[in-house]
Amino acid sequence: MSSSHDEYSSDEESFDEKTKSQVILGFVDAPIVTNSEDPEENEEPTIEDTFIGGQPIWLHPDSKPSEKSLTCDVCQQKLALYLQAFAPMQGKLYDRVIYLFGCKNTKTCSNKKGSVKVIRGIIRDKETVDRIKQENQDALNKEMDAKLKLEKKKQLNEELTKDLFKKKDTANPFGGSSNPFASPFGSNPFDKKSQEEKKPEEKKQPSYSEVAAKNAPKPKPVKKLDVELPEYNGYFVYTDNERFKKQVNDPELDKYKHLIENADNDDFDDTVGSSTTDSALNPQTSKISSMLEDKYFENFSNTVKHNPGQVLRYYLGGKPILYNGKDEVAKKFLTNPPNIPRPAYNPSSERQFELQLMPKAIMDLEDATEISDILNGMSWGTIIVCTDVEDYIPEENFDENQVGYIEEWCGVQWEESV
Ligand SMILES: [Zn+2]
Structure with a gap:
C-alpha cells in the first residue's frame, strides 16, 4: 500500500507536508495598475492588501506619517516604498500596517544608516473597531457551528459503526493499517482549516467578484496623495505557509x-x-x-532554494534568516536573547522580529533588464523588521481620524562590496 502513499504525495508538487514551517511567505502576484485610461482596468490596492513598490496606501487618506519618516537621512530626498504589509494583530480591535521605505539614490546612500526606514501604522476609528468586533463575533459563531456539526457527525459515526459490528462481527473492512485513505502523517483536514483561520495577515488575490465590486460605491474611497513619493514597480503579494521540498x-x-x-x-x-x-x-x-x-549565507540560500519566488518572510516573534553572520545586524541576532534595540517611545517594552524583505523583491521592484541597472540598483541581501512587542503607539501620535504612525527598527544586511 506504500505506492498509494507515493501517489498522494505527488499531488503536493514534491513538497514535504511534514516540514511545513510557521513562516508565512509572500510571493509576487499581479501588477498594481493605477493610471489606466480605462478605469475598469485599474488594480489599486487597499490597506488590506500586501504589496511591494508603487505608492503607499495610508490608513486614512488625510492621515500621513511625519515628513521626516519619509525622508532619507543621507541625501534628504523622499523615500520610495519597498513593501506595504497588512498585518493585523489577533485579538486587537484595530487595523495595522507595516510600511518599509528605501532611498532610490543607491549610489550615494547604499550601505548608509537612515536610507531605509520602517513605519508601523494603526487605525482604531469607530468604524474599524465595530467591523472587527463583528468579524470576531462571526468567526465565533462559525466555530460554534462547526463544533456542533462535528458533534453530530461523531454521534452519527458511532451509530453507523454500531450497526456495522452488529451485522458483521468478523472483520472491519475499514480498519487495519492498510487503509489507503489514511493520511501518512496523521493530519486531519480540520487541522488545516483551523490553521488557515488563524492567519489574519493572509490576503488572497482578489476574486472576480471582489474586483467587480470595486465599481459599486465604497464606504471609504482611497484618495490619491497630493505629493507622490518616488516609486518602484508595484506588485500585489499573496501569501502561503513556507513548505520545504523533499529534495533540492x-x-x-x-x-x-x-x-x-x-x-x-x-x-x-x-x-x-x-x-x-x-x-x-x-x-x-x-x-x-x-x-x-559564511554558514549563515549558506543557510540563507538553502532556505530560499525551497521557495525561490519569496519576496517576504513573515514570522512574528520568530527568527529571521541572516544573509551573513558577520555584520552589525547579524550580531544583534546571534546573541541569546537577541539584542534588538528597545523602542525609545516605550522604554519598558522590547522589540521582536516580525518580517524580512528578501532579495527576489529587488528584481521585481527594479525590473532590471540591463547589467548597468543591476550594478546601479539596490544592493542589500535582506532587510529585517522588528516591532514593539506591546504594539504601542503614544497617544499624541494619533490624529482626529484615530490613525497613529511610529518608526520602528529595521536592520539592513548589505551586499558585501566588491
Ligand atoms: Zn538618500
Whole structure:
C-alpha cells in the first residue's frame, strides 16, 4: 500500500507536508495598475492588501506619517516604498500596517544608516473597531457551528459503526493499517482549516467578484496623495505557509562547495598547488568561496532554494534568516536573547522580529533588464523588521481620524562590496 502513499504525495508538487514551517511567505502576484485610461482596468490596492513598490496606501487618506519618516537621512530626498504589509494583530480591535521605505539614490546612500526606514501604522476609528468586533463575533459563531456539526457527525459515526459490528462481527473492512485513505502523517483536514483561520495577515488575490465590486460605491474611497513619493514597480503579494521540498539539488552550489573543499585541503597539503592557481586565475572564485564560508549565507540560500519566488518572510516573534553572520545586524541576532534595540517611545517594552524583505523583491521592484541597472540598483541581501512587542503607539501620535504612525527598527544586511 506504500505506492498509494507515493501517489498522494505527488499531488503536493514534491513538497514535504511534514516540514511545513510557521513562516508565512509572500510571493509576487499581479501588477498594481493605477493610471489606466480605462478605469475598469485599474488594480489599486487597499490597506488590506500586501504589496511591494508603487505608492503607499495610508490608513486614512488625510492621515500621513511625519515628513521626516519619509525622508532619507543621507541625501534628504523622499523615500520610495519597498513593501506595504497588512498585518493585523489577533485579538486587537484595530487595523495595522507595516510600511518599509528605501532611498532610490543607491549610489550615494547604499550601505548608509537612515536610507531605509520602517513605519508601523494603526487605525482604531469607530468604524474599524465595530467591523472587527463583528468579524470576531462571526468567526465565533462559525466555530460554534462547526463544533456542533462535528458533534453530530461523531454521534452519527458511532451509530453507523454500531450497526456495522452488529451485522458483521468478523472483520472491519475499514480498519487495519492498510487503509489507503489514511493520511501518512496523521493530519486531519480540520487541522488545516483551523490553521488557515488563524492567519489574519493572509490576503488572497482578489476574486472576480471582489474586483467587480470595486465599481459599486465604497464606504471609504482611497484618495490619491497630493505629493507622490518616488516609486518602484508595484506588485500585489499573496501569501502561503513556507513548505520545504523533499529534495533540492543545486548543481551550482555543489560546484562551489567542491571549490571550498579544495581550498581547505590546500591549507594542509602543500603538494597540491593547482587549486591555488585556479583561484588566482579566477578572482570570482575566491569571492564566492569567502561568501560560502559564511554558514549563515549558506543557510540563507538553502532556505530560499525551497521557495525561490519569496519576496517576504513573515514570522512574528520568530527568527529571521541572516544573509551573513558577520555584520552589525547579524550580531544583534546571534546573541541569546537577541539584542534588538528597545523602542525609545516605550522604554519598558522590547522589540521582536516580525518580517524580512528578501532579495527576489529587488528584481521585481527594479525590473532590471540591463547589467548597468543591476550594478546601479539596490544592493542589500535582506532587510529585517522588528516591532514593539506591546504594539504601542503614544497617544499624541494619533490624529482626529484615530490613525497613529511610529518608526520602528529595521536592520539592513548589505551586499558585501566588491
Ligand atoms: Zn538618500
